[in-house]
Amino acid sequence: MNETVPHRDFVRQIVEDDLGSGKWKGKVQTRFPPEPNGYLHIGHAKSICLNFGIAQEYNGLCNLRFDDTNPEKEDTEYVDSIREDVRWLGFDWEDRQYFASDYFDQLYEWAEELIRRGHAYVCSLPPEQISAGRGTATQPGTNSPWRDRSVDENLDLFRRMKAGEFADGAHVLRAKIDMAHPHMLMRDPIMYRIRHAEHHRTGDRWCIYPTYDYAHGQSDSIEGITHSICTLEFENHRPLYDWYCSALGIHHPQQIEFNRLNLTYTVMSKRRLLELVQAGHVNGWDDPRMPSICGLRRRGYTPEAIRAFCRAAGVTKNNATIDIGVLENHLREDLNRRAERRMAVLDPIRVVITNYPEDQTDELEAINNPEDPSAGSRMVPFSRELWIEREDFHEDPPKKFFRLAPGREVRLRWAYFITCHDFVRDEAGNVTEIHCTYDPATRGGDAPDGRKVKATLHWVSARHAVNAEVRLYDHLFFREHPDQVEEPDQDWKSGLNPDSLKVVSQAQLEPALGTARQGDLIQFERLGYFCVDPDSSTQQLVFNRTVTLKDQWAKARTKD
RNA sequence: UACCCGAUGGUGUAAUUGGCAACACAACAGAUUUUGGUUCUGUUAUUCCAGGUUCGAGUCCUGGUCGGGUAACCA
Secondary structure (H helix, E strand, O other), X not given: OOOOOOOOOHHHHHXXXXXXXXXXXXXXXXXXXXXXXXXXXXXXXXXXXXXXXXXXXXXXXXXXXXXXXOOOOXXXXXXXXXXXXHHHOOOOOOOOEEEHHHHHHHHHHHHHHHHHOOOEEEEOOOHHHHHHHOOOOOOOOOOOOOOOOOHHHHHHHHHHHHHOOOOOXXXXXXXXXXXXXXXXXXXXXXXXXXXXXXXXXXXXXXXXXXXXXXXXXXXXXXXXXXXXXXXXXXXXXXXXXXXHHHHHOOOOOEEEEEOOOEEOOOOOOXXXXXXXXXXXXXXXXXXXXXXXXXXXHHHOOOHHHHHHXXXXXXXXXXXXXXXXXXXXXXXXXXXXXXXXXXXEEOOEEEEEEOOOOOOOOEEEEEEOOOOOHHHOEEEEEEOOEEEEEHHHEOOOOOOOOOOEOOOOEEEXXXXXXXXXXXXXXXXXXXXXXXXXXXXXXXXXXXXXXXXXXXXXXXXXXXXXXXXXXXXXXXXXXXXXXXXXXXXXXXXXXXXXOOOOEEEEEEEEEOHHHHHOOOOOOEEEOOOEEEEEOOOOOOOOEEEEEEEEOOOHHHHHHHHO
């Protein structure tokens, strides 16, 4: 593969072609245009990476623009969260933060202009009749009885709409295009509707609001956007986008549509995510199981991993659903080289080193990150009584299980070889304690005689252990494609995974983890990557499992 | 149904724009390893169908099939 010629997706190819032909005089101007009516999710991250990425790569600029033309759904709460998320992802709009509502005056003037030129009219039909008059896919619509009002009457009515003389829904302003157009969207689409609603920025200054179609292209135009990049579902709107720009004779950006991101084992639409939050299936938008940016952040995802994933996901016009494992692998790749290693036991069982003195303590050196020598090392205390992971011991080991079992010798990481010679059971038959001897000559974890062990276990000294709550997350849905339900009467929520959150309340951690802080990237050896949750306090440490390590043994086990 | 769009291994993307179908992930096998992690090596597997143009088609043309989007006074 030729690495000097990186792959360019079709959007970047258009940008490069335009740069080559001088179409926009060497300028590249994009924008990320969220509606402030919800939180951003990983699908938006793809759009953010595309728009800001293209601007960076081609020496252009990318604006942040809030598409706030629907006062009933929008709120500054969302504006703030969107700003935070875009910045956290690593992008900077500098001083170019705009709002579609900044353009309401200009948009209004252009509407009057279209009325004067006979391209728009006030329609006084009730909503149901407008909808009925639009016809169907196979039948043309019928002209509104108000379609041929005079320019003066239209102007008068439109101004009175603006002045607040009419109730919501009494009139709308429509573009006069063609009620028989094969494309339904072109059958005299609505430009303005009356809404006596408080807007999060313009307050009660306006009671008429432009629709998306009437506002979006013109907002792009005002900002001098060259490439207006949006998702596939707006492909149908492009003729209208083009119609308004040409009718107005204004700067006319090129709208380019790409495929939105879908992931297996989750849902992605704002509507559905909101439903999960409101129905209490998750604990808010930043629940670590959510594919929202704030959820991923709380889960312990890094911006680097998300950006790398978005790059790898690709940009095409195919309906693509990416295996969520790809996202997780990009995260592991990033965390593997950055996270310091620590030892933690989530499901502890006691090990007694019978030949180790009761009151003795040993300090052993442990490497912090084998991938990064500069991360240094730390000391880990060792004593007679230890915790190891319950699943690391089997009194009757299955095939290919090479961890601890009666008569078996294994290594305790950075410590000693130990051999199991006995174990204790309670009345119910559960193993409660494992008795081992250690070999003092193997201090540090190497046998001078060169003998090998097949397993290395993580462990924590019982006397020195720190307590913590650890939250283990799994996929939000147990169905790979939540929409593909088994019974016809089921809906997507029937695939919600009841085990997507498991709380371990008594995890035992090595003492060095007692000082872990939010933002630390940590690997619990052999278990996965973890981060400190905001719920954590000095009284009660709380960790989230960000992602497990790959686990061949677990895989082999589930196969049987 | 009408309009619009798409179709390349299991998944996601490439193919110098008409010239040896490749990359990543997954799966499988092996090597290395003080994490059953990491790393390394290897294996399996791909152009929706039918015609046409051409010396040559994943790419161009025609017809079909399948999939998706839209059909709010949401964006």
